Amino acid sequence: MLTIKLIREQQEYVINRLKIKNFDAANLVDKIIACDDNRKKYQQKKDNLQMQMNEISKEIGNLFAQGKKDEAEVARRKTGEIKEQIKEAETFFENYEKELDSLIVLLPNLPHESVKSGKGEIDNEIIKEGGVIPKLTVSKPHWELIKDYNIIDFELGIKITGAGFPVYIGKGAKLQRALINFFLDEAENAGYTEILPPLLVNEESGFGTGQLPDKEGQMYHVNADNFYLIPTAEVPITNLYRDVILSETDFPIKNMAYSACFRREAGSWGADVRGLNRLHQFDKVEIVQIRKPEESYHALEEMKSYVENILVKLGLPYRVLRLCGGDVSFTAALTFDFEVFSTAQERWLEVSSVSNFEDFQANRLKLRYKSKDEKRTKLAHTLNGSALALPRIMAAIIENYQTEEGIIIPEILRPFTGFDMISK
RNA sequence: GGAGAGGUGGCCGAGUGGACGAAGGCGCACGCCUGGAAAGUGUGUAUGCGGUUUGAAGCUGCAUCGUGGGUUCGAAUCCCACUCUCUCCGCCA
Numbered sequence: 001m002l003t004i005k006l007i008r009e010q011q012e013y014v015i016n017r018l019k020i021k022n023f024d025a026a027n028l029v030d031k032i033i034a035c036d037d038n039r040k041k042y043q044q045k046k047d048n049l050q051m052q053m054n055e056i057s058k059e060i061g062n063l064f065a066q067g068k069k070d071e072a073e074v075a076r077r078k079t080g081e082i083k084e085q086i087k088e089a090e091t092f093f094e095n096y097e098k099e100l101d102s103l104i105v106l107l108p109n110l111p112h113e114s115v116k117s118g119k120g121e122i123d124n125e126i127i128k129e130g131g132v133i134p135k136l137t138v139s140k141p142h143w144e145l146i147k148d149y150n151i152i153d154f155e156l157g158i159k160i161t162g163a164g165f166p167v168y169i170g171k172g173a174k175l176q177r178a179l180i181n182f183f184l185d186e187a188e189n190a191g192y193t194e195i196l197p198p199l200l201v202n203e204e205s206g207f208g209t210g211q212l213p214d215k216e217g218q219m220y221h222v223n224a225d226n227f228y229l230i231p232t233a234e235v236p237i238t239n240l241y242r243d244v245i246l247s248e249t250d251f252p253i254k255n256m257a258y259s260a261c262f263r264r265e266a267g268s269w270g271a272d273v274r275g276l277n278r279l280h281q282f283d284k285v286e287i288v289q290i291r292k293p294e295e296s297y298h299a300l301e302e303m304k305s306y307v308e309n310i311l312v313k314l315g316l317p318y319r320v321l322r323l324c325g326g327d328v329s330f331t332a333a334l335t336f337d338f339e340v341f342s343t344a345q346e347r348w349l350e351v352s353s354v355s356n357f358e359d360f361q362a363n364r365l366k367l368r369y370k371s372k373d374e375k376r377t378k379l380a381h382t383l384n385g386s387a388l389a390l391p392r393i394m395a396a397i398i399e400n401y402q403t404e405e406g407i408i409i410p411e412i413l414r415p416f417t418g419f420d421m422i423s424k
Numbered sequence: 425g426g427a428g429a430g431g432u433g434g435c436c437g438a439g440u441g442g443a444c445g446a447a448g449g450c451g452c453a454c455g456c457c458u459g460g461a462a463a464g465u466g467u468g469u470a471u472g473c474g475g476u477u478u479g480a481a482g483c484u485g486c487a488u489c490g491u492g493g494g495u496u497c498g499a500a501u502c503c504c505a506c507u508c509u510c511u512c513c514g515c516c517a
Contacts, residue, residue, distance in 0.1 A: 048485080057498040372453095
Protein backbone atom coordinates (compact mmCIF):
# COMPACT_ATOMS: atom_id res chain seq x y z
CA MET A 1 0.00 0.00 0.00
CA LEU A 2 1.01 3.57 -0.55
CA THR A 3 2.21 5.55 2.42
CA ILE A 4 -0.13 8.17 3.83
CA LYS A 5 2.75 10.59 3.71
CA LEU A 6 3.08 10.28 -0.05
CA ILE A 7 -0.65 10.61 -0.57
CA ARG A 8 -0.81 13.74 1.53
CA GLU A 9 2.26 15.43 0.18
CA GLN A 10 1.90 14.56 -3.49
CA GLN A 11 -1.81 14.38 -3.98
CA GLU A 12 -1.86 15.52 -7.60
CA TYR A 13 1.07 13.37 -8.53
CA VAL A 14 -0.55 10.26 -7.08
CA ILE A 15 -3.79 10.90 -8.93
CA ASN A 16 -2.01 11.55 -12.21
CA ARG A 17 0.24 8.55 -11.98
CA LEU A 18 -2.66 6.26 -11.23
CA LYS A 19 -4.40 7.41 -14.39
CA ILE A 20 -1.72 5.44 -16.21
CA LYS A 21 -3.12 2.36 -14.51
CA ASN A 22 -6.60 3.43 -15.59
CA PHE A 23 -7.43 4.07 -11.99
CA ASP A 24 -9.39 7.16 -11.08
CA ALA A 25 -8.11 7.96 -7.63
CA ALA A 26 -9.38 11.51 -7.19
CA ASN A 27 -12.35 10.67 -4.98
CA LEU A 28 -10.54 8.06 -3.01
CA VAL A 29 -7.60 10.34 -2.32
CA ASP A 30 -9.93 13.04 -1.05
CA LYS A 31 -11.65 10.59 1.22
CA ILE A 32 -8.36 9.27 2.50
CA ILE A 33 -7.04 12.69 3.34
CA ALA A 34 -10.28 13.73 5.01
CA CYS A 35 -10.20 10.54 7.01
CA ASP A 36 -6.60 11.10 7.98
CA ASP A 37 -7.38 14.66 9.07
CA ASN A 38 -10.03 13.31 11.38
CA ARG A 39 -7.75 10.62 12.61
CA LYS A 40 -5.16 13.22 13.56
CA LYS A 41 -7.72 15.46 15.12
CA TYR A 42 -8.99 12.75 17.41
CA GLN A 43 -5.55 11.49 18.18
CA GLN A 44 -4.65 14.95 19.46
CA LYS A 45 -7.79 15.06 21.51
CA LYS A 46 -7.24 11.62 22.90
CA ASP A 47 -3.55 12.20 23.64
CA ASN A 48 -4.27 15.40 25.49
CA LEU A 49 -6.91 13.80 27.64
CA GLN A 50 -4.69 10.87 28.35
CA MET A 51 -1.94 13.21 29.38
CA GLN A 52 -4.30 14.87 31.86
CA MET A 53 -5.30 11.51 33.16
CA ASN A 54 -1.71 10.42 33.59
CA GLU A 55 -0.95 13.57 35.52
CA ILE A 56 -3.90 13.13 37.85
CA SER A 57 -3.01 9.52 38.46
CA LYS A 58 0.49 10.48 39.39
CA GLU A 59 -0.81 13.13 41.71
CA ILE A 60 -3.14 10.70 43.42
CA GLY A 61 -0.28 8.31 43.89
CA ASN A 62 1.77 11.04 45.53
CA LEU A 63 -1.08 12.19 47.74
CA PHE A 64 -1.70 8.67 48.96
CA ALA A 65 1.97 8.25 49.65
CA GLN A 66 1.90 11.41 51.78
CA GLY A 67 -1.15 10.18 53.56
CA LYS A 68 -3.36 12.96 52.24
CA LYS A 69 -6.34 10.77 51.71
CA ASP A 70 -8.97 13.47 51.47
CA GLU A 71 -7.16 15.37 48.76
CA ALA A 72 -6.67 12.13 46.87
CA GLU A 73 -10.38 11.49 47.06
CA VAL A 74 -11.10 14.87 45.54
CA ALA A 75 -8.68 14.25 42.70
CA ARG A 76 -10.17 10.85 42.14
CA ARG A 77 -13.60 12.28 41.60
CA LYS A 78 -12.33 14.31 38.66
CA THR A 79 -11.31 11.26 36.73
CA GLY A 80 -14.67 9.87 35.84
CA GLU A 81 -15.55 12.55 33.37
CA ILE A 82 -12.15 12.55 31.70
CA LYS A 83 -12.37 8.85 31.36
CA GLU A 84 -15.62 9.16 29.48
CA GLN A 85 -14.11 11.73 27.17
CA ILE A 86 -11.10 9.56 26.52
CA LYS A 87 -13.31 6.67 25.60
CA GLU A 88 -15.27 8.80 23.22
CA ALA A 89 -12.21 10.31 21.53
CA GLU A 90 -10.64 6.89 21.34
CA THR A 91 -13.65 5.42 19.64
CA PHE A 92 -13.64 8.14 17.03
CA PHE A 93 -9.91 7.79 16.56
CA GLU A 94 -10.10 4.05 16.13
CA ASN A 95 -12.98 4.25 13.71
CA TYR A 96 -11.19 6.77 11.54
CA GLU A 97 -8.04 4.73 11.68
CA LYS A 98 -9.91 1.62 10.63
CA GLU A 99 -11.61 3.45 7.83
CA LEU A 100 -8.31 4.86 6.71
CA ASP A 101 -6.77 1.39 6.64
CA SER A 102 -9.62 0.05 4.60
CA LEU A 103 -9.44 2.93 2.12
CA ILE A 104 -5.72 3.12 1.68
CA VAL A 105 -5.41 -0.50 0.61
CA LEU A 106 -7.72 0.26 -2.30
CA LEU A 107 -5.09 2.41 -4.00
CA PRO A 108 -2.83 0.54 -6.42
CA ASN A 109 0.89 1.09 -6.50
CA LEU A 110 2.09 3.97 -8.64
CA PRO A 111 3.50 2.89 -11.98
CA HIS A 112 7.13 3.68 -12.73
CA GLU A 113 7.75 6.59 -15.10
CA SER A 114 8.64 4.25 -17.94
CA VAL A 115 5.19 2.64 -17.84
CA LYS A 116 2.98 3.83 -20.66
CA SER A 117 -0.74 4.00 -20.45
CA GLY A 118 -2.71 1.27 -22.15
CA LYS A 119 -5.76 -0.88 -21.73
CA GLY A 120 -4.34 -4.36 -21.64
CA GLU A 121 -2.24 -6.98 -23.36
CA ILE A 122 -2.31 -5.39 -26.79
CA ASP A 123 -0.67 -2.24 -25.48
CA ASN A 124 2.29 -3.99 -23.93
CA GLU A 125 5.53 -2.94 -25.49
CA ILE A 126 7.80 -5.61 -26.93
CA ILE A 127 11.25 -4.50 -25.93
CA LYS A 128 13.22 -7.49 -27.06
CA GLU A 129 12.93 -10.69 -29.01
CA GLY A 130 15.38 -13.54 -29.04
CA GLY A 131 15.86 -17.11 -30.12
CA VAL A 132 14.64 -18.70 -33.29
CA ILE A 133 11.19 -20.04 -33.95
CA PRO A 134 11.80 -23.55 -35.24
CA LYS A 135 10.38 -24.80 -38.52
CA LEU A 136 8.67 -28.02 -37.69
CA THR A 137 8.03 -30.93 -40.02
CA VAL A 138 5.40 -32.21 -37.62
CA SER A 139 3.45 -29.80 -35.46
CA LYS A 140 1.20 -31.22 -32.82
CA PRO A 141 0.02 -29.25 -29.79
CA HIS A 142 1.46 -30.42 -26.52
CA TRP A 143 -1.82 -31.85 -25.28
CA GLU A 144 -1.62 -34.41 -28.04
CA LEU A 145 2.07 -35.08 -27.66
CA ILE A 146 1.83 -35.77 -23.96
CA LYS A 147 -0.68 -38.48 -24.75
CA ASP A 148 1.37 -39.90 -27.61
CA TYR A 149 4.36 -40.30 -25.33
CA ASN A 150 2.41 -40.89 -22.12
CA ILE A 151 4.32 -38.31 -20.11
CA ILE A 152 1.51 -36.23 -18.63
CA ASP A 153 -1.99 -37.52 -17.91
CA PHE A 154 -4.83 -35.12 -17.33
CA GLU A 155 -7.54 -37.76 -17.04
CA LEU A 156 -5.76 -39.45 -14.17
CA GLY A 157 -5.49 -36.08 -12.45
CA ILE A 158 -9.21 -35.57 -12.88
CA LYS A 159 -9.84 -38.97 -11.38
CA ILE A 160 -7.80 -38.45 -8.26
CA THR A 161 -8.35 -34.70 -7.81
CA GLY A 162 -9.99 -32.69 -10.56
CA ALA A 163 -9.39 -30.69 -13.70
CA GLY A 164 -6.17 -28.74 -13.75
CA PHE A 165 -4.21 -31.20 -11.65
CA PRO A 166 -2.14 -33.18 -14.16
CA VAL A 167 -0.19 -36.31 -13.32
CA TYR A 168 3.37 -36.40 -14.63
CA ILE A 169 4.58 -39.84 -15.60
CA GLY A 170 7.96 -41.43 -16.33
CA LYS A 171 10.11 -39.18 -18.47
CA GLY A 172 7.53 -36.43 -18.06
CA ALA A 173 8.08 -36.48 -14.31
CA LYS A 174 11.82 -36.67 -14.78
CA LEU A 175 11.85 -33.74 -17.18
CA GLN A 176 9.86 -31.74 -14.68
CA ARG A 177 12.36 -32.53 -11.96
CA ALA A 178 15.23 -31.73 -14.32
CA LEU A 179 13.81 -28.30 -15.02
CA ILE A 180 13.39 -27.58 -11.32
CA ASN A 181 16.96 -28.59 -10.61
CA PHE A 182 18.27 -26.65 -13.56
CA PHE A 183 16.46 -23.51 -12.44
CA LEU A 184 17.62 -23.89 -8.86
CA ASP A 185 21.22 -24.44 -9.83
CA GLU A 186 21.16 -21.42 -12.11
CA ALA A 187 19.75 -19.22 -9.37
CA GLU A 188 22.29 -20.50 -6.91
CA ASN A 189 25.08 -19.62 -9.32
CA ALA A 190 23.61 -16.14 -9.61
CA GLY A 191 23.96 -15.65 -5.87
CA TYR A 192 20.48 -16.51 -4.64
CA THR A 193 20.04 -18.42 -1.40
CA GLU A 194 17.79 -21.42 -1.68
CA ILE A 195 14.78 -21.54 0.60
CA LEU A 196 12.37 -24.44 0.90
CA PRO A 197 9.29 -22.84 2.40
CA PRO A 198 6.02 -24.13 3.78
CA LEU A 199 3.35 -24.46 1.14
CA LEU A 200 0.66 -23.30 3.51
CA VAL A 201 0.66 -19.86 5.04
CA ASN A 202 -1.38 -18.02 7.63
CA GLU A 203 -3.60 -15.04 7.14
CA GLU A 204 -0.97 -12.46 8.09
CA SER A 205 1.31 -13.69 5.34
CA GLY A 206 -1.47 -13.54 2.78
CA PHE A 207 -2.06 -9.97 3.76
CA GLY A 208 1.63 -9.10 3.82
CA THR A 209 2.20 -9.73 0.13
CA GLY A 210 -1.20 -8.44 -0.91
CA GLN A 211 -3.11 -11.62 -1.78
CA LEU A 212 -5.52 -10.82 1.00
CA PRO A 213 -8.02 -9.40 1.15
CA ASP A 214 -8.64 -8.78 -2.55
CA LYS A 215 -7.58 -12.13 -4.03
CA GLU A 216 -9.02 -14.29 -1.32
CA GLY A 217 -11.12 -16.27 -3.78
CA GLN A 218 -8.07 -17.19 -5.82
CA MET A 219 -6.42 -19.14 -3.06
CA TYR A 220 -7.26 -22.54 -1.69
CA HIS A 221 -8.15 -22.26 1.94
CA VAL A 222 -7.81 -24.87 4.65
CA ASN A 223 -10.78 -24.10 6.82
CA ALA A 224 -9.96 -26.16 9.87
CA ASP A 225 -6.73 -24.29 10.52
CA ASN A 226 -7.28 -21.10 8.57
CA PHE A 227 -4.29 -21.65 6.32
CA TYR A 228 -3.96 -20.74 2.68
CA LEU A 229 -2.20 -22.81 0.02
CA ILE A 230 0.39 -20.57 -1.54
CA PRO A 231 -0.31 -19.29 -5.06
CA THR A 232 3.41 -18.57 -5.43
CA ALA A 233 6.55 -18.94 -3.34
CA GLU A 234 6.66 -15.15 -3.32
CA VAL A 235 4.27 -15.29 -0.38
CA PRO A 236 6.34 -17.27 2.12
CA ILE A 237 9.69 -15.99 0.84
CA THR A 238 8.78 -12.34 1.06
CA ASN A 239 6.98 -12.81 4.36
CA LEU A 240 10.17 -14.09 5.92
CA TYR A 241 10.89 -10.39 6.23
CA ARG A 242 7.53 -9.30 7.57
CA ASP A 243 7.97 -7.04 10.61
CA VAL A 244 11.69 -6.92 10.19
CA ILE A 245 14.08 -4.00 10.49
CA LEU A 246 17.17 -4.72 8.47
CA SER A 247 20.49 -3.02 8.86
CA GLU A 248 22.26 -1.56 5.90
CA THR A 249 24.81 -4.34 5.86
CA ASP A 250 22.10 -6.94 5.24
CA PHE A 251 21.67 -5.82 1.65
CA PRO A 252 21.34 -7.12 -0.96
CA ILE A 253 19.01 -9.92 0.01
CA LYS A 254 18.57 -12.48 -2.73
CA ASN A 255 16.46 -15.53 -2.05
CA MET A 256 14.92 -18.16 -4.26
CA ALA A 257 12.60 -21.06 -3.84
CA TYR A 258 11.09 -23.92 -5.67
CA SER A 259 7.51 -24.60 -4.73
CA ALA A 260 4.31 -26.04 -5.96
CA CYS A 261 1.81 -23.26 -6.54
CA PHE A 262 -1.92 -23.54 -6.08
CA ARG A 263 -4.45 -21.35 -7.80
CA ARG A 264 -8.16 -21.70 -7.94
CA GLU A 265 -8.34 -19.58 -11.09
CA ALA A 266 -11.98 -19.11 -10.33
CA GLY A 267 -13.87 -17.77 -13.30
CA SER A 268 -10.92 -17.72 -15.65
CA TRP A 269 -11.50 -20.98 -17.47
CA GLY A 270 -11.91 -20.43 -21.19
CA ALA A 271 -10.72 -21.26 -24.65
CA ASP A 272 -7.02 -20.49 -24.21
CA VAL A 273 -6.41 -22.67 -21.27
CA ARG A 274 -6.06 -26.10 -22.79
CA GLY A 275 -3.46 -28.52 -21.62
CA LEU A 276 -0.65 -27.04 -19.62
CA ASN A 277 -1.58 -23.45 -20.35
CA ARG A 278 -3.42 -23.00 -17.09
CA LEU A 279 -3.40 -25.29 -14.07
CA HIS A 280 -4.61 -25.35 -10.49
CA GLN A 281 -1.33 -26.80 -9.31
CA PHE A 282 2.00 -26.15 -10.94
CA ASP A 283 5.66 -25.89 -10.11
CA LYS A 284 7.68 -22.75 -10.15
CA VAL A 285 11.04 -21.41 -9.08
CA GLU A 286 10.76 -17.89 -7.80
CA ILE A 287 13.48 -15.34 -7.16
CA VAL A 288 12.99 -12.57 -4.63
CA GLN A 289 15.19 -9.61 -3.84
CA ILE A 290 15.04 -7.06 -1.07
CA ARG A 291 16.95 -3.91 -1.81
CA LYS A 292 17.62 -0.40 -0.73
CA PRO A 293 15.40 1.97 -2.71
CA GLU A 294 18.26 3.49 -4.66
CA GLU A 295 19.35 0.06 -5.86
CA SER A 296 16.05 -1.53 -6.74
CA TYR A 297 15.88 -0.66 -10.41
CA HIS A 298 19.38 -1.85 -10.90
CA ALA A 299 18.29 -5.10 -9.29
CA LEU A 300 15.29 -5.29 -11.60
CA GLU A 301 17.58 -5.07 -14.62
CA GLU A 302 19.76 -7.76 -13.13
CA MET A 303 16.76 -10.04 -12.65
CA LYS A 304 15.56 -9.33 -16.15
CA SER A 305 18.86 -10.38 -17.71
CA TYR A 306 18.96 -13.36 -15.45
CA VAL A 307 15.62 -14.68 -16.68
CA GLU A 308 16.49 -13.93 -20.27
CA ASN A 309 19.67 -15.90 -19.93
CA ILE A 310 17.82 -19.01 -18.79
CA LEU A 311 15.55 -18.84 -21.81
CA VAL A 312 18.56 -18.48 -24.08
CA LYS A 313 20.13 -21.54 -22.48
CA LEU A 314 16.96 -23.52 -23.05
CA GLY A 315 17.01 -22.48 -26.69
CA LEU A 316 13.44 -21.25 -26.68
CA PRO A 317 12.22 -18.36 -28.81
CA TYR A 318 11.22 -15.59 -26.43
CA ARG A 319 10.24 -12.01 -26.18
CA VAL A 320 10.31 -9.49 -23.40
CA LEU A 321 7.44 -7.11 -22.77
CA ARG A 322 7.22 -3.99 -20.74
CA LEU A 323 3.71 -4.07 -19.39
CA CYS A 324 1.49 -1.09 -20.00
CA GLY A 325 -0.39 0.65 -17.23
CA GLY A 326 -3.50 -1.43 -17.72
CA ASP A 327 -1.60 -4.69 -17.39
CA VAL A 328 0.77 -3.94 -14.53
CA SER A 329 -0.60 -5.60 -11.43
CA PHE A 330 -2.13 -3.75 -8.53
CA THR A 331 1.01 -4.09 -6.42
CA ALA A 332 3.76 -3.60 -9.01
CA ALA A 333 5.42 -0.40 -10.17
CA LEU A 334 7.12 -1.89 -13.18
CA THR A 335 6.81 -5.35 -14.68
CA PHE A 336 8.55 -7.17 -17.48
CA ASP A 337 6.86 -10.25 -18.82
CA PHE A 338 8.70 -13.01 -20.61
CA GLU A 339 6.90 -15.08 -23.17
CA VAL A 340 8.03 -18.12 -25.11
CA PHE A 341 6.63 -19.12 -28.45
CA SER A 342 4.65 -22.28 -28.47
CA THR A 343 5.08 -23.38 -32.03
CA ALA A 344 2.21 -25.75 -32.49
CA GLN A 345 -0.27 -23.49 -30.73
CA GLU A 346 1.24 -20.54 -32.55
CA ARG A 347 0.95 -18.51 -29.40
CA TRP A 348 3.19 -16.66 -27.05
CA LEU A 349 2.94 -18.07 -23.54
CA GLU A 350 3.84 -16.07 -20.46
CA VAL A 351 6.49 -17.91 -18.48
CA SER A 352 7.84 -15.21 -16.23
CA SER A 353 6.91 -11.92 -14.74
CA VAL A 354 9.60 -9.81 -13.14
CA SER A 355 8.49 -6.87 -11.04
CA ASN A 356 9.66 -4.12 -8.80
CA PHE A 357 7.14 -3.37 -6.08
CA GLU A 358 9.21 -0.54 -4.70
CA ASP A 359 7.99 0.04 -1.13
CA PHE A 360 4.40 -0.97 -1.77
CA GLN A 361 4.70 -4.48 -0.36
CA ALA A 362 7.24 -3.39 2.22
CA ASN A 363 4.75 -0.92 3.64
CA ARG A 364 2.27 -3.71 4.20
CA LEU A 365 4.93 -6.06 5.47
CA LYS A 366 6.50 -3.43 7.70
CA LEU A 367 9.80 -4.33 6.15
CA ARG A 368 12.16 -1.54 6.99
CA TYR A 369 15.83 -0.84 7.30
CA LYS A 370 18.00 1.50 9.22
CA SER A 371 20.84 3.29 7.60
CA LYS A 372 23.95 4.26 9.47
CA ASP A 373 23.64 8.00 9.31
CA GLU A 374 19.90 8.30 9.77
CA LYS A 375 17.93 7.49 12.84
CA ARG A 376 14.68 7.02 11.06
CA THR A 377 13.73 3.67 9.59
CA LYS A 378 12.95 3.54 5.90
CA LEU A 379 10.92 1.11 3.87
CA ALA A 380 12.92 -1.33 1.79
CA HIS A 381 12.07 -2.25 -1.78
CA THR A 382 10.92 -5.73 -2.77
CA LEU A 383 11.22 -7.39 -6.15
CA ASN A 384 10.36 -10.77 -7.47
CA GLY A 385 10.29 -12.80 -10.60
CA SER A 386 9.45 -16.24 -11.83
CA ALA A 387 12.54 -18.10 -12.87
CA LEU A 388 10.64 -19.89 -14.15
CA ALA A 389 7.10 -21.25 -14.14
CA LEU A 390 7.28 -24.83 -15.32
CA PRO A 391 4.14 -25.87 -17.21
CA ARG A 392 4.38 -23.45 -20.10
CA ILE A 393 8.11 -24.02 -20.41
CA MET A 394 7.26 -27.70 -20.53
CA ALA A 395 4.63 -27.04 -23.19
CA ALA A 396 7.05 -24.98 -25.27
CA ILE A 397 9.82 -27.55 -25.02
CA ILE A 398 7.48 -30.37 -25.95
CA GLU A 399 6.13 -28.53 -28.96
CA ASN A 400 9.25 -26.76 -30.17
CA TYR A 401 11.53 -29.74 -29.84
CA GLN A 402 9.19 -32.31 -31.39
CA THR A 403 10.42 -34.45 -34.27
CA GLU A 404 9.05 -37.51 -36.01
CA GLU A 405 11.23 -39.64 -33.76
CA GLY A 406 10.32 -37.99 -30.53
CA ILE A 407 10.90 -34.96 -28.35
CA ILE A 408 14.49 -33.85 -28.16
CA ILE A 409 15.71 -32.69 -24.75
CA PRO A 410 17.51 -29.32 -24.83
CA GLU A 411 21.18 -29.92 -24.32
CA ILE A 412 21.47 -27.92 -21.13
CA LEU A 413 18.90 -30.19 -19.46
CA ARG A 414 20.48 -33.51 -20.39
CA PRO A 415 22.78 -33.72 -17.36
CA PHE A 416 19.63 -33.36 -15.27
CA THR A 417 17.39 -35.76 -17.18
CA GLY A 418 19.89 -38.43 -18.01
CA PHE A 419 18.23 -38.96 -21.39
CA ASP A 420 18.30 -36.92 -24.58
CA MET A 421 14.98 -37.82 -26.12
CA ILE A 422 11.45 -38.76 -25.23
CA SER A 423 10.23 -41.34 -27.70
CA LYS A 424 7.67 -44.11 -27.88
C1' G B 425 -6.21 -35.46 20.94
C1' G B 426 -4.95 -35.36 26.75
C1' A B 427 -1.95 -32.99 30.78
C1' G B 428 1.32 -29.21 32.30
C1' A B 429 4.57 -24.81 31.76
C1' G B 430 5.32 -20.32 29.54
C1' G B 431 5.20 -15.67 26.00
C1' U B 432 9.01 -8.93 28.79
C1' G B 433 13.76 -4.82 24.21
C1' G B 434 18.42 -7.59 18.78
C1' C B 435 19.27 -11.84 22.43
C1' C B 436 19.29 -13.67 27.66
C1' G B 437 16.78 -12.25 31.91
C1' A B 438 14.65 -9.37 36.55
C1' G B 439 10.24 -7.33 37.64
C1' U B 440 3.05 -9.60 41.62
C1' G B 441 -0.43 -2.41 41.58
C1' G B 442 2.40 4.03 41.23
C1' A B 443 8.93 6.46 41.17
C1' C B 444 8.70 0.95 34.83
C1' G B 445 9.77 2.04 28.17
C1' A B 446 11.09 -1.30 31.82
C1' A B 447 17.07 -3.58 36.57
C1' G B 448 21.23 -6.57 35.23
C1' G B 449 23.93 -9.12 31.51
C1' C B 450 25.24 -10.22 26.36
C1' G B 451 25.57 -8.10 21.69
C1' C B 452 26.19 -3.65 18.82
C1' A B 453 27.99 1.68 18.02
C1' C B 454 31.12 5.61 19.43
C1' G B 455 35.02 7.47 22.80
C1' C B 456 39.17 6.79 26.36
C1' C B 457 43.31 3.63 27.19
C1' U B 458 47.22 1.10 23.47
C1' G B 459 52.60 1.40 18.81
C1' G B 460 48.18 -1.63 17.18
C1' A B 461 44.81 -4.99 19.24
C1' A B 462 42.79 -7.76 23.36
C1' A B 463 41.55 -6.75 28.24
C1' G B 464 39.77 -2.65 30.96
C1' U B 465 36.76 1.68 31.08
C1' G B 466 32.96 5.64 29.80
C1' U B 467 28.68 6.89 26.98
C1' G B 468 24.85 5.50 23.91
C1' U B 469 21.62 1.71 21.95
C1' A B 470 13.14 -0.29 20.72
C1' U B 471 9.00 0.81 17.50
C1' G B 472 4.64 3.29 15.82
C1' C B 473 1.46 7.55 15.63
C1' G B 474 0.92 12.85 16.80
C1' G B 475 2.70 18.17 17.99
C1' U B 476 6.53 21.86 17.05
C1' U B 477 9.68 22.71 12.27
C1' U B 478 9.86 24.76 5.07
C1' G B 479 12.45 19.93 5.99
C1' A B 480 15.78 17.43 9.11
C1' A B 481 17.92 17.46 13.85
C1' G B 482 16.27 18.65 18.45
C1' C B 483 12.49 19.15 21.91
C1' U B 484 7.74 17.29 23.25
C1' G B 485 2.80 14.20 23.84
C1' C B 486 0.41 9.39 23.43
C1' A B 487 0.65 4.24 22.80
C1' U B 488 3.14 -0.48 22.87
C1' C B 489 5.86 -6.14 28.02
C1' G B 490 1.80 -12.42 22.72
C1' U B 491 -3.55 -10.38 21.05
C1' G B 492 -8.25 -8.51 22.61
C1' G B 493 -11.34 -7.15 26.61
C1' G B 494 -12.15 -6.10 32.00
C1' U B 495 -11.07 -4.27 37.25
C1' U B 496 -8.55 0.36 39.11
C1' C B 497 -7.44 7.30 39.92
C1' G B 498 -3.25 4.16 38.11
C1' A B 499 -1.71 -2.51 35.12
C1' A B 500 4.24 -5.75 32.44
C1' U B 501 2.10 -6.94 37.37
C1' C B 502 -4.82 -8.63 39.14
C1' C B 503 -9.30 -11.01 36.30
C1' C B 504 -11.51 -13.13 31.59
C1' A B 505 -11.19 -14.84 26.56
C1' C B 506 -8.21 -15.97 22.54
C1' U B 507 -3.58 -17.15 20.39
C1' C B 508 1.28 -18.98 19.87
C1' U B 509 5.55 -21.70 21.76
C1' C B 510 7.75 -25.46 24.77
C1' U B 511 7.64 -30.25 27.77
C1' C B 512 5.36 -35.02 28.77
C1' C B 513 1.68 -38.75 27.13
C1' G B 514 -1.08 -40.67 22.83
C1' C B 515 -1.13 -41.23 17.44
C1' C B 516 1.96 -41.08 13.14
C1' A B 517 5.71 -40.09 8.18
